[in-house]
Amino acid sequence: MQTPWEYRYAHRMQKMGSSVIRELLKLTEQPDIISFAGGLPAPEVFPVEEFRAACNHVLDNFGPQALQYSTTEGYKPLREMIARHTARYAVEVTADNILITSGSQQALDFIGRLFLNRGDYIVVESPTYLGALQAWNSYGAQYIPVRADEDGMIVDELEDALRIGPKFIYILPNFQNPSGYTLSLERRQKLVELADKYGVPIVEDDPYGQLRYEGDHIPSVVSLDSEYRGPNGSHYSGNVIYLSTFSKLLAPGLRLAWVIAPPEVIRKLVMTKQAADLHTSSFNQYVAHEVAKGGFLDEHVKVIRATYKERRDVMFEMMEEVFPQGVTWSRPQGGMFLWGILPEGMDAAQVLKRALEKKVAFVPGGAFHPRGGGDNTMRINFSYSSPEVIREGVIRLGTTLKELIGETV
Amino acid sequence: MQTPWEYRYAHRMQKMGSSVIRELLKLTEQPDIISFAGGLPAPEVFPVEEFRAACNHVLDNFGPQALQYSTTEGYKPLREMIARHTARYAVEVTADNILITSGSQQALDFIGRLFLNRGDYIVVESPTYLGALQAWNSYGAQYIPVRADEDGMIVDELEDALRIGPKFIYILPNFQNPSGYTLSLERRQKLVELADKYGVPIVEDDPYGQLRYEGDHIPSVVSLDSEYRGPNGSHYSGNVIYLSTFSKLLAPGLRLAWVIAPPEVIRKLVMTKQAADLHTSSFNQYVAHEVAKGGFLDEHVKVIRATYKERRDVMFEMMEEVFPQGVTWSRPQGGMFLWGILPEGMDAAQVLKRALEKKVAFVPGGAFHPRGGGDNTMRINFSYSSPEVIREGVIRLGTTLKELIGETV
Numbered sequence: 001m002q003t004p005w006e007y008r009y010a011h012r013m014q015k016m017g018s019s020v021i022r023e024l025l026k027l028t029e030q031p032d033i034i035s036f037a038g039g040l041p042a043p044e045v046f047p048v049e050e051f052r053a054a055c056n057h058v059l060d061n062f063g064p065q066a067l068q069y070s071t072t073e074g075y076k077p078l079r080e081m082i083a084r085h086t087a088r089y090a091v092e093v094t095a096d097n098i099l100i101t102s103g104s105q106q107a108l109d110f111i112g113r114l115f116l117n118r119g120d121y122i123v124v125e126s127p128t129y130l131g132a133l134q135a136w137n138s139y140g141a142q143y144i145p146v147r148a149d150e151d152g153m154i155v156d157e158l159e160d161a162l163r164i165g166p167k168f169i170y171i172l173p174n175f176q177n178p179s180g181y182t183l184s185l186e187r188r189q190k191l192v193e194l195a196d197k198y199g200v201p202i203v204e205d206d207p208y209g210q211l212r213y214e215g216d217h218i219p220s221v222v223s224l225d226s227e228y229r230g231p232n233g234s235h236y237s238g239n240v241i242y243l244s245t246f247s248k249l250l251a252p253g254l255r256l257a258w259v260i261a262p263p264e265v266i267r268k269l270v271m272t273k274q275a276a277d278l279h280t281s282s283f284n285q286y287v288a289h290e291v292a293k294g295g296f297l298d299e300h301v302k303v304i305r306a307t308y309k310e311r312r313d314v315m316f317e318m319m320e321e322v323f324p325q326g327v328t329w330s331r332p333q334g335g336m337f338l339w340g341i342l343p344e345g346m347d348a349a350q351v352l353k354r355a356l357e358k359k360v361a362f363v364p365g366g367a368f369h370p371r372g373g374g375d376n377t378m379r380i381n382f383s384y385s386s387p388e389v390i391r392e393g394v395i396r397l398g399t400t401l402k403e404l405i406g407e408t409v
Numbered sequence: 410m411q412t413p414w415e416y417r418y419a420h421r422m423q424k425m426g427s428s429v430i431r432e433l434l435k436l437t438e439q440p441d442i443i444s445f446a447g448g449l450p451a452p453e454v455f456p457v458e459e460f461r462a463a464c465n466h467v468l469d470n471f472g473p474q475a476l477q478y479s480t481t482e483g484y485k486p487l488r489e490m491i492a493r494h495t496a497r498y499a500v501e502v503t504a505d506n507i508l509i510t511s512g513s514q515q516a517l518d519f520i521g522r523l524f525l526n527r528g529d530y531i532v533v534e535s536p537t538y539l540g541a542l543q544a545w546n547s548y549g550a551q552y553i554p555v556r557a558d559e560d561g562m563i564v565d566e567l568e569d570a571l572r573i574g575p576k577f578i579y580i581l582p583n584f585q586n587p588s589g590y591t592l593s594l595e596r597r598q599k600l601v602e603l604a605d606k607y608g609v610p611i612v613e614d615d616p617y618g619q620l621r622y623e624g625d626h627i628p629s630v631v632s633l634d635s636e637y638r639g640p641n642g643s644h645y646s647g648n649v650i651y652l653s654t655f656s657k658l659l660a661p662g663l664r665l666a667w668v669i670a671p672p673e674v675i676r677k678l679v680m681t682k683q684a685a686d687l688h689t690s691s692f693n694q695y696v697a698h699e700v701a702k703g704g705f706l707d708e709h710v711k712v713i714r715a716t717y718k719e720r721r722d723v724m725f726e727m728m729e730e731v732f733p734q735g736v737t738w739s740r741p742q743g744g745m746f747l748w749g750i751l752p753e754g755m756d757a758a759q760v761l762k763r764a765l766e767k768k769v770a771f772v773p774g775g776a777f778h779p780r781g782g783g784d785n786t787m788r789i790n791f792s793y794s795s796p797e798v799i800r801e802g803v804i805r806l807g808t809t810l811k812e813l814i815g816e817t818v
Contacts, residue, residue: 004608005610005671005674008524009524010522010525010526010529011526012522013522013677013681038478040477040478043472043473043476044473046472046476048468048473051468051472051476052465052468052469055461055464055468056465059457059460059461060461063455063460064452064453064455064457065452067452067660067661067662067663068449068452068455068660068661068662069448069656069661069662101686102511102664102686102689105684105685105686109685109686113419113421113422113547114419114422115417115419116419117420134683134684137684138681167417199413201414201417251476251692252476252477252478253475253477253478253479253692254476255688262414264414265414268414268418268422271422272422275514275518275540275543275544275546276514276515276544276685277511277512277515277518277686278664280511280664281663281664281690282662283660283663283693284692284693
């Protein structure tokens with residue numbers, strides 16, 4: 001007799017589904033499929049040689065420490081380096097404001113664990129990052145979506161949402177996943193003001209902030225909050241919990257990210273992490289610190305920007321050329337994704353089915369909308385495939401769209 | 410104005426405390442303190458050279474893959490290697506039975522998330538592993554402790570506990586943390602039988618199984634369960650979820666462990682892990698596979714055993730010599746800890762205070778008892794300190810104990 005496991009699972013598991021995207025990625029792993037579905041960095045830009053040198057240096061000089069158990073907060077020189085990096089963007093923090101996590105996904109999970117009782121509301125952009133929804137669904141979160149356009153969350157619609165009494169506002173201000181939208185400076189200022197007015201904290205998720213290919217850097221929400229709050233200039237006063245990651249700048253396979261928050265919140269997150277996995281790999285923290293400490297990232301990010309800009313430009317160019325009338329797309333100035341919008345009433349999931357026959361893939365946008373809608377939207381990645389492959393993939397996708405639009409008309 | 414964070418935390422955080430041990434470890438980090446408090450492997454046995462070779466090999470041959478995002482289940486060659494290793498102990502599993510986790514702590518957390526509704530009961534040994542209690546407290550677990558002696562959980566007392574209807578039985582059968590106790594073969598068989606009778610699954614946590622310094626290997630609970638169930642010989646049929654780790658055999662700084670469970674449970678754990686941290690560091694999985702694949706661990710574990718056996722023997726010898734009458738201790742045949750028992754009524758926390766003045770530390774045993782008691786017990790680690798340091802530390806501890814017992818009499 002088999003043990004009847006299905007009767008044993010906790011209630012929270014009923015809201016857990018496997019990620020649409022990760023399941024889809026399995027489909028698209030066939031080598032002849034051109035996949036714009038994933039959210040992968042280009043492996044060509046991983047600094048393999050620098051990693052090799054760093055691994056050797058760390059093992060030569062810190063072998064026993066780097067391989068041993070470590071503190072939950074994270075390797076202090078790495079946290080100090082992140083604090084210095086953060087200070088360049090006018091947010092004055094120390095290592096006590098920083099927790100190293102095993103990827104930003106873990107930070108999202110911990111934020112759910114720390115703040116969410118079943119039924120609590122979170123204000124999100126619509127569309128929003130699927131990984132955050134996945135993390136928070138198991139804590140019984142409910143979502144108040146606020147619409148977004150090319151300038152990000154439509155902040156004029158935020159006040160009504162805040163009056164419902166959410167636990168926090170979740171926002172990806174730069175080159176958002178999935179839409180590629182960037183929150184304008186004016187809207188950021190308004191966001192900080194409204195969050196303060198209603199006493200609602202902000203979770204700012206910023207994996208792509210450094211990946212800007214044109215236009216000017218826009219100050220982060222956390223830095224605007226610092227200015228807004230601090231009578232003595234830019235001092236982090238803490239209505240924003242800020243997340244960022246080494247996944248897009250160095251390599252996602254290390255699973256290294258960080259949270260910036262007031263020390264009292266960090267202390268709670270540390271307790272959460274103790275119970276969850278003790279600490280993030282000490283070896284990886286030493287290696288990342290060794291790779292990054294001499295200012296390498298400042299140079300390396302230029303290579304990443306040049307690579308992704310070229311890919312994005314090729315994608316724009318090809319879409320202009322081959323996508324049929326009625327299909328539109330966002331024009332992100334950075335990041336890894338753009339957002340395709342099909343004519344009203346067209347179903348992106350159906351388009352995907354047909355696209356897979358033509359050996360090209362993307363992610364239908366419905367899943368990014370926590371309260372439904374967006375069935376006519378598509379997330380399209382431009383960071384992973386080479387320009388040649390992007391050219392061919394967009395042609396296939398354009399052909400698919402033309403056929404389907406032709407059939408509909 | 411500061412944001413009033415303390416009003417925002419979820420209910421579950423009220424049961425979360427920072428680990429007594431990890432807080433204590435901070436105290437004992439002063440360099441002049443001899444600490445038997447931690448649970449650290451000896452850094453001298455970390456195979457630094459093999460790691461270096463493996464890092465270089467992995468970056469030479471698999472750089473882009475090892476640094477990229479990866480599947481949630483874990484690196485397949487590593488899972489296959491673990492399956493082969495497991496088969497040597499008469500448990501026939503495939504990669505589909507295995508999930509790679511970021512340390513066993515993460516596996517414990519996921520098991521809580523997967524199975525526990527608030528108020529659910531878990532049968533545990535008393536004393537039991539503190540990390541498991543920490544992981545499960547935040548899910549609102551309640552505990553049914555079953556007493557243990559030198560032969561492990563007193564299984565005769567288990568049946569009453571099972572009639573309460575627990576979600577699962579949690580057991581560390583080999584050289585338990587904190588007690589060093591090992592569950593006898595007879596009791597393992599009885600455990601499997603009772604678990605089957607009441608339809609209650611077993612979570613077998615086995616970080617130390619390979620660290621036996623004398624006596625014969627005792628079959629794991631999971632293998633006995635396989636024999637018990639399988640009419641056609643040893644086939645894993647799945648009433649036991651088995652956890653083990655590379656932390657004690659290779660290096661804890663990698664944060665690499667694994668769960669063996671029926672495929673349907675693995676699929677649920679994979680969903681849980683997707684939401685929690687996407688996947689465990691791909692780079693570390695490649696490196697561990699590279700270090701371990703050629704049978705290195707079989708040789709390496711001999712070095713670890715020899716090192717820890719010597720340390721344990723020195724500790725036994727010194728305790729015989731200097732500990733006062735009335736203090737007893739367990740005689741583990743392996744592992745990293747032994748269990749000191751003070752005369753009834755004596756408080757180990759008070760002993761620790763005095764011991765710290767003499768610059769020696771251990772962990773008072775009370776925290777390992779989920780329903781109280783055990784105030785006269787002490788967890789003492791023998792794996793971390795060198796034989797010379799152990800000698801000196803036991804002398805200091807013996808002096809402390811003599812003074813306090815002298816004062817009490």
